[in-house]
Amino acid sequence: MRSTRRALAAVVGAAALLVASACGTGEDDDSTAAQVEVFTWWAEGGEKAGLDALVSRFTTACPGQQFSSGAVPGGAGVNAKQVLNARLQQNDPPDVFQVHAGAELLDHIDSGQIEDLTADFSTWGLTGTLPAGLIETITVNGKLWSVPVGVHRANVVWTNDQVLADSGILTAPKTLKEFIGNLGRLRRDGVESPLALGRDWTQLMLLESVLISDLGPKRFTGLFTGATKWEGEAVADAIDDYATVLGFSNADRDSLDWPQATRLLADGKAGYQMMGDWVGAELEAANFSGYDSFTFPGNGKAFQWLADSFALSSGAANPAGGRCWLQTVASPEGQQAFSVQKGSIPARTDAPTVGFSDYQLSAAADWKSGVAVPSCAHGSACSQPWQNAANAALGAFSTSEDKAALQSALAAAAKQFVRQG
Ligand code: BGC
Secondary structure (H helix, E strand, C coil): CCCCHHHHHHHHHHHHHHHHHHCCCCCCCCCCCEEEEEECCCCCHHHHHHHHHHHHHHHHHCCCEEEEECCCCCHHHHHHHHHHHHHHHCCCCCCEEEEECCHHHHHHHHCCCECCCHHHHHHCCCCCCCCHHHHHHHEECCEECCEEEEEEECCEEEEEHHHHHHCCCCCCCCCHHHHHHHHHHHHHCCCCCCEECCCHHHHHHHHHHHHHHHHHHHHHHHCCCCCCCCCCHHHHHHHHHHHHHHCCECCCHHHCCHHHHHHHHHCCCCCEEECCCCHHHHHHHCCCCCEEEEECCCCCCEEEEEEEEEEEECCCCCHHHHHHHHHHHHCHHHHHHHHHHHCCEECCCCCCCCCCCHHHHHHHHHHHHCEEEECCCCCCCCCHHHHHHHHHHHHHHHHHCCHHHHHHHHHHHHHHHCCCC
């Protein structure tokens, strides 16, 4: 283990540290191999299964290199990003690290923390095999900075079919109004928390879905480019709707991460969970099959996307090993093996779809035919400081329920962090 752990302690404390070092995936001791530290937030369940699938391909494809896990648990990377940024500032980088494709990369690029991978893209067969829109979001200053492995959809609602059936709910709601009606029906029937929800960033996801329904995909996307105002009636109305939906969620939401909210769903304590499509893999990993999913009501054909990608640290101790990890991640077989376990769809359009669930096949079709909208909670729309500010605003609202304060905090964050062009 490298000296890197020292920096972790300051940020997340000893408890997270223990988990982080215990979750090393595939770290068989081989004293002759060069270590490649791969930093992620995938430490358990479907997430770890996805990482393990990559590790197994890496081990075969990169002889002489040994995977070393730098996983720091916590959904959406909320803890991992803090640890990573502290390490990068102290010139103690992992060799490669997980980062969302899109605006989340910008600060790393501006600070010279990651390598230009433009030339590697053609060597690794990524030229012409990634969707044009995705290439656009990872191209900054004409260069390519991270290798996307899988695309997830954020705007999905997951169900516990038995809980819904017990209340006579047999079809997916088509509109937000109908969804709110179903939540009310569940509560009247004794389900105290019809909607399973977790902490701040999961609440931001819910607000984003409501905004997509109320503003439509184009105006929603404009919230992150400066084309749509956060001030004014349209967003205020969406915040009203958001508050109504939030009122049907579990009271302990602020203390839960997404897997615990998924547990509420699987245990029959909730009828719905609003969360990205990594939930399918989690439910499968927990052997729960009584679920279904649908696009957030009122989102129409909007496919709110995010892509997990990997960047090579400038100053990586083992750049050759890091590049071999990236090449594994870039390969069609690596992407397929990862997605089967992770519930995503491969970023590459030519990756095999063998082993995909019906959900994944339908997500792949929707990704092609839908209207792509980015996600702030998952970095395709917002830089890291913007995400932090938005998460803080949602976390504060969860207790204060002050709608005006939420709207003005979100408007202030947009003003401060929006980047034009
Ligand atoms: C990541 C997913 C991950 C999810 C929950 C998202 O930000 O892109 O890979 O499963 O967070 O941790």
